[in-house]
Amino acid sequence: MFLSNAQDYPLWINAGIFLVAAVLVWIAGTRLTYALDGISRKTGWGQAFVGMLLLGGITSLPEVANAITSSWIGNPALAINNLLGSAAINVLLLAVADTFIGRDAVTSAVARPATLMMATLCILLLIAVAVAITVTDVLVLGIGTWSVAICVISVGAFWLSVGYNERAAWTVKDADARAEDKDDAGDDGVSLRSLVIASIVTGAIIFVAGYALSQTGDALATQTGIGTGMVGFALIGLSTSMPELSSIIAALRLKRYEMAFGQVLGTNFVNLSLILLADAFFAGGPVINELARFETISALLGATLTGVFLIGLLERRNPTVMKMGWDSLAVMVLFTGGLVLLYAVE
Numbered sequence: 001m002f003l004s005n006a007q008d009y010p011l012w013i014n015a016g017i018f019l020v021a022a023v024l025v026w027i028a029g030t031r032l033t034y035a036l037d038g039i040s041r042k043t044g045w046g047q048a049f050v051g052m053l054l055l056g057g058i059t060s061l062p063e064v065a066n067a068i069t070s071s072w073i074g075n076p077a078l079a080i081n082n083l084l085g086s087a088a089i090n091v092l093l094l095a096v097a098d099t100f101i102g103r104d105a106v107t108s109a110v111a112r113p114a115t116l117m118m119a120t121l122c123i124l125l126l127i128a129v130a131v132a133i134t135v136t137d138v139l140v141l142g143i144g145t146w147s148v149a150i151c152v153i154s155v156g157a158f159w160l161s162v163g164y165n166e167r168a169a170w171t172v173k174d175a176d177a178r179a180e181d182k183d184d185a186g187d188d189g190v191s192l193r194s195l196v197i198a199s200i201v202t203g204a205i206i207f208v209a210g211y212a213l214s215q216t217g218d219a220l221a222t223q224t225g226i227g228t229g230m231v232g233f234a235l236i237g238l239s240t241s242m243p244e245l246s247s248i249i250a251a252l253r254l255k256r257y258e259m260a261f262g263q264v265l266g267t268n269f270v271n272l273s274l275i276l277l278a279d280a281f282f283a284g285g286p287v288i289n290e291l292a293r294f295e296t297i298s299a300l301l302g303a304t305l306t307g308v309f310l311i312g313l314l315e316r317r318n319p320t321v322m323k324m325g326w327d328s329l330a331v332m333v334l335f336t337g338g339l340v341l342l343y344a345v346e
Helices: 011-043 047-058 061-072 076-100 113-135 145-161 192-224 228-239 242-253 257-281 293-315 326-345
Strands: none
Touching: 011 192, 011 242, 011 257, 047 192, 047 257, 061 076, 061 192, 061 242, 061 257, 076 228, 076 242, 076 257, 076 293, 076 326, 113 145, 113 257, 113 293, 145 257, 192 228, 192 242, 242 257, 257 293, 293 326
């Protein structure tokens, strides 16, 4: 398999492949966002839906590749740490990208009920992962019961979130002041077919380059002596989150704030459902039983960061500091503290 023996390559070759793949992922992620924004406008699909299902699903392709390969070679903990690391890092990237939208806090521009529903469900899903690790798992027909349950919860979260804007019994009175979901860009002359093809091509690039990032990232971590837990959480988690960073920044620059939040939360739904995929490709017992305190803290860190943004979404206030909302700054501080705690645990 391509790059399956990356640890045998010299350090400088792995570093070079890593950088080239990162550039490809960045460019593809940006172009993907513009293509999906066009699809959203031409089809009338809401930004939160496009961000959650399409953008979130496609940018999760690197995690899919890593979950399969890491579990197949007998290291499922690396795969799960990548998934949990990406869940926390994706929220962090939204805070970092907050500095790109100018004087307004990003949470002050989001008012759709579906986004609040997604954030709430994402917190519950991450808590469920922490509970699963704490109580351990049992095999049924070769698959862990908790892995199945987490996947079902993830799919259920998707189902509850889709169309919640229309089902919700409440609205925000001034939501139309920043109506991100209306078509304010007009017809750009690009056909829907061309936009779909562009999305497929950029998605394929993200999958291949994302796989290269995860494999060379793992090799670099081994060659530099970083611990396995921190490898999956920080280095590989960050590298496989490169598509999210470029697409979040592109969405915010387009003033598609709901799409940016939908992408982060949708990606996390997809990533956590991949625990079942890792379980299916692992020849040992339930993957949940391969995890311990490090992964429990990782899951709770992701839930905490999402909770901070949920508070910001509910408050919808606009004070900023250093060109970002106070909630974004709090996310950065908490993530840093969490990283220190995880390093001490490992």
